[in-house]
Amino acid sequence: MPRLPYQLRARRNALIAVALFVTFIYYLSPSSPLQGNTARDEPESIWLQRLMNQNAVTSHRSTSSFNWSSVTPKYPPGKIRNLPKGRPLPLPAVQLKFPAETAAAAKRREARRKQVRDLFRKNWESYRKYAWMKDALQPLSGEYKDQFSGWAATLVDSLDTLWIMGMREEFDEAVEAVAGIDFGTSSSLTVNMFETNIRYLGGLLAAYDLSGRPILLQKARELGDLLYAGFDTEQRMPVDFINFEAAQEGEGLMVEGTVVSASPGTLSMEMTRLSQLTGDPKYYDAISRVMDVFYKGQEETRIPGLWPIYVSMLMPDVVSGSAFGIAGCADSLYEYLPKMHALLGGLEPKYEKMSRSFMEAADKAFFYRPMLPGEEDLLMIGTASVNDFGDVTLDPESEHLGCFVGGIYGLGGRLLGRKDWAEDLGPKLTRGCIYAYQSMPTGMGPERWNNAPCKSRKQCKWDEKVFADEKRMRREWATHIPKGFTTTKDPRYILRPEAIESVFVMYRITGRQEYQEAAWDMFTAVANGTATRYANAAVLDVTKAEYPLRQEDYMESFWLAETLKYFYLALSPPDLISLDEYVLNTEAHPFRRPQSSRGSHQL
C-alpha cells in the first residue's frame, strides 16, 4: 500500500464535513475499521477514512473529557513546598569544547547520521500508517497494541525525536494529534505511574521545551494532574498503579506494600519540570516528600549510600531490604539524582549529597573487572546482597539496563567536579557494554550475562583454569557463548538504548573518535539484525549469527524515543542537544536546564 500522500492533509479542511459524518457512522458501527486489529490489508478507502476520522477528532477537541485538577484530594497535602529560589549556580561544563571538524570527517559523519534518520523515518511511516494513535506498532505483523493506557505512547514518545531530526512536517502533524488525546479515559483500569510519567509526561515536556507549542504544555498539565492524583494517599506517598476510577472520584488511594525503588524514585525530574514550566509548585512539592524519604534513609541501609531494590511506600521504608543493584528495578532512582542537581541549577543541596554518596558506594559494591582473554581494562556491573552479619556478596551478573551507568559517571563526574568518575570510571563502564556488543557474533549486546570477576582491578590475568571452573559452576547456561562470558542468561536484544546512551554521553564529554566508531558499529549491527519489513523488532538470541535472526513481534516505544535518538545524537554536531543546555530524562527526553546567566526566573 502506498504511504499516505501529504496532499491529503492539504485537502483536509475541505473534507472535515465528510470526516465528521464518518466519525458519526464509526461510533454507531460495531465493526468499524478502528476496532479491527489489523490495518495492513484494508482497502485504501477505509484507510483514508480512518485518518480523516482521527483528524476530525483532533481538530475539534483539545481538552480531556475529565478535569483532573478539579478532584478534591481525600488526603490534602497541607503546606506546599516551593521550588528552591535564587540564581542557578554556575555548574561545571559537561561537554568538551570541541575543536573544528575537518570537511572529510564531517562528510563521513553526516552520511552515517543520514542512515540513522532514514531508519527512523521508515519506522515512523509504518507507525503512522499501521498504528496511528495506538501505543505500539507490532513490527513483524504490522498490527498494533495498546499497553500504556492507549494514549498513543509511541507518538508522544517520538515527538522530540521528530523535532531533533528536523522532520518538522511530521512533528506538526503529530502535535495536532496530541490535542486529541483524552486523559479522561484509559484503555486499562489502572494507570502505571512510572511508565506514564517517563514516556508520556517526559515526552510532552521535552517536545514543549524544544518547540514552545502551547498545546504540549496544556496536555502535560492535564497528565500531570492525573499523576498528581496518584499521590492522594494517607502519607502523600505515590502509588505504583493508579486505580483510574477511584482516583477520579477522589476516594483516596491505597499504597502497595512493596515496590521496586525505581518506581517512586523516578518521578522527580518530570514533576519538577512541570512545576518550573507552569509556575505551580504542587508537583515539585509532591515528589520532594518522596525524595526526602530516600534522603533520610540513604545512610541507614545495609550498604550505606545505596537503597535496597525493594522498598515500601506504605510504611514508608527504604532501608531494611537486603538485595541491592543499580540496573533493572533500581536504575533511574540513581540516574535522577545528578540530573535533578542539574535541573534545579544546584539550588537544592540534597541532590548533590545523594549523588556523591551513591556514586562512591556503587563503585565499591557493584563494579568489577572481568577476566577476559584479551585482558581488556574495563568494568562490568553486578548486583550485591547482604546477610544478617553485614557481609556483602557480589553477584557478577550484568544487565543491558545497567549500561546507562557509564554515562551517569560521565555526567555526574563533570557536574560534581570528579575527574576520576568522568574520565576513568565512566569510560571503563561504557567500554564494558561496548565489549558485550562487540563480542557477540551478531554485534548486539545481550539482555543479561555473566563474567568471571577478578579480585583486583589493577591486574586481571587470563587464567584458563579459573575461567573453566567459573563456567562449570554456571554450566546450565553455558553453551556456545564467546570466551570470557560465563553465561548469556538472557540472550535477547530488545531494542534497548542504555549502551548507546553511555556511548553518546562519553563522546560529548571526551570528544574521542572511538565512541563515534563504537556508535556506528552498534548501529549497523542493530539495524541489520532487527530489521523487519515495517520497522525493527526485538531479536531472540544475539549469540547466534544465523541470518535472518529469529525475531519477536515486539517494538517498544523507547526504540524511537531513545535508541534511535541516541544513535543520531552520537553522530551529530555536539551542539545539537548540548548537555550543558539540556538534561535528558530516563526516556531520553531533553529538558531545558536553567542557565545561571539568565537569572532565577528562568527556573
Ligand SMILES: *[C@@H]1O[C@H](CO)[C@@H](O)[C@H](O)[C@H]1NC(C)=O
Ligand atoms: C479544571 O478545574 C480547575 C479547578 O476546579 C479549574 O480551575 C480549571 O479551569 C478547570 N479546567 C478546565 C479546562 O475546565
Ligand SMILES: *[C@@H]1O[C@H](CO)[C@@H](O)[C@H](O)[C@H]1NC(C)=O
Ligand atoms: C545482515 O547481515 C548478514 C550477514 O552479513 C546478511 O546475511 C543479512 O542479509 C543482513 N541483513 C540485513 C537485513 O541487512
